[in-house]
Amino acid sequence: MLPRISRSRLVKRTAYTTFGLGAAYLADTELNASAVTRNLRTLWTCALISADYKLNFTPDHADRIPAIHQRVADRMYDLFTSNGGLYIKIGQAIGANAALMPAPFQQKFARLFDDAPQIPYPTIARVFQREFNKSPQELFAYFDEKAVASASVAQVHKARTWDGDWVAVKVQKPDVGRQTGYDLMAFRAVMWAFEKWVFDLPVYFAVVDFISTHLRAELDFIAEASNAQRTASLIASEPRLVGKVHIPKVYPEYSTKRVLTAEWIDGVRLSDREALGRVVGEELPEKSGGMFADTAHEKKNGIPESMYHVKLKGGMRAIMHAMVELFSAQMFDWGFVHCDPHPGNIIIRARPGSALSSKSSSTPVLRDPQLVLLDHGLYVTIRPTVKRQYASLWRALLTSDWDTIRNVTESWGVGEAGLFASAVLMRPVKIGRANGSNPLEKAHGDPSKELNAYEQSVRMKERLKRFLVDTDKMPKELIFLGRNMRIVQGNNQSLGSPVNRIKITAYWASRSLVTMHERSSRAWWTRLDAHELWRDVLFRTAMFSLDIVFWVSKIRQRVRALLGLTNGGFEDELERSVRGFARSAFGVEVGPEAFEG
Incomplete structure (x- = not known):
């Protein structure tokens, strides 16, 4: 004793x-927004993940590897949801790039939605006192103390200005600002450790500056207001988008770095499939999982009173056509891209002042649809050289211009052109010539061979290493461009593939190459590049075959619907092709969740 x-x-x-x-x-919780506790949770989780892979990821335990992937996916998902805040944004970034990750990651991160309990009104009032030295009731004629939406970073309240305008007031949650520095520091450390010690993959290069900088910028509401105003100005100068797309007006006098006030918009969320189907008069295909899942967290706003007796002309096709054109213009003309166009950030409404037509009071009024784009916190600016290369790559991929593909991919430090091309188009691309030889990549092993879980992971690791040959050359803008493209693809797929997304995007890419000096004050005929104009003619000829494939798919889709069979569209067929391509080329099973955006 x-x-x-x-x-x-x-x-x-x-x-x-x-x-x-x-x-x-207690001090960490009350004074430091639990930053130390969150970091310890992060480090502990990552230590468990590292130990799990180091001890169990071996050829002798190939049968256990699926269980390892499941444990790791569960731990990461639990970490992100427990920590909340910026971790949700990081998790969504991973989810948007999960197509070639193990199936458990695809399934878990497809369900990582950005919603959170709202913080109490007294906390919101303290934010207003700090930012404006006034209470919400003093600043506005009316302010709803209950938030209409709450996410991990901010929540939105409905208010009315003293001039009588209804507005949406986005208020940043106080803890987020105190947690951000610690969160990014921990994330950098973890990614560095994963690259150097655990996976031996070049994952750190994409995080250090570019992603961290943009995630920080997303917390600056002054920058978000500037992004919204700039995008509104660009849309106003583009005749093909005027009236079809609207950016809510920002109220600078009611906005600060942590409070953003913008025009209130009544309409139907793109995520509310039932309401959207009613206002366009179309039945949407059944969809389970992903961005449009009818889960418990879904915010069902329904149809606003102003649209009770309205039917939108053009249906889903008009809506998706405007969406694809908007983001094509951002990528290829403006070089200023909204990187978070998920369905919750898009509202569909009747275009104000559009022509009305109704035979009787009981007949719905026909109105032109208008797409309203929200949440302008996450934008990326594409350098002119990269923008031109990206447009050239799109056109080259559709016209089998191998020399251009090789020049662009090599200049970007990409060693796997076929894999990269498939990611760009969101459809399988096999780089090679008619005789079957491949000038850009050589086969490594037998892709048709049945692989166990360990061999699949090793092959994918080798392919990724060959894919990222020189990370210093890789334009970091591509990280967010890929995110944008996948979400837009998912939107089109979930609405039944009403438009030929690849064709519309490719036309914008080709048109942007015809003019040498974008948005010049000179007359258009003095800005034409004869060489690019000729290549554009060849491109348009090549696109005819793609259009035939699309319309054959639409006919097949309608016939199957009449027969009561699964009503899959063009994007669903592309998804199946990509999944088959990944299985045959890499020995990797890509789940449907990877294509939900």
């Missing part, structure tokens, strides 16, 4: 230690 004095000292030390840890935890 311990001496009496030793037991007494032990009890005291235990009490002091417990008290000290409790005080430290």
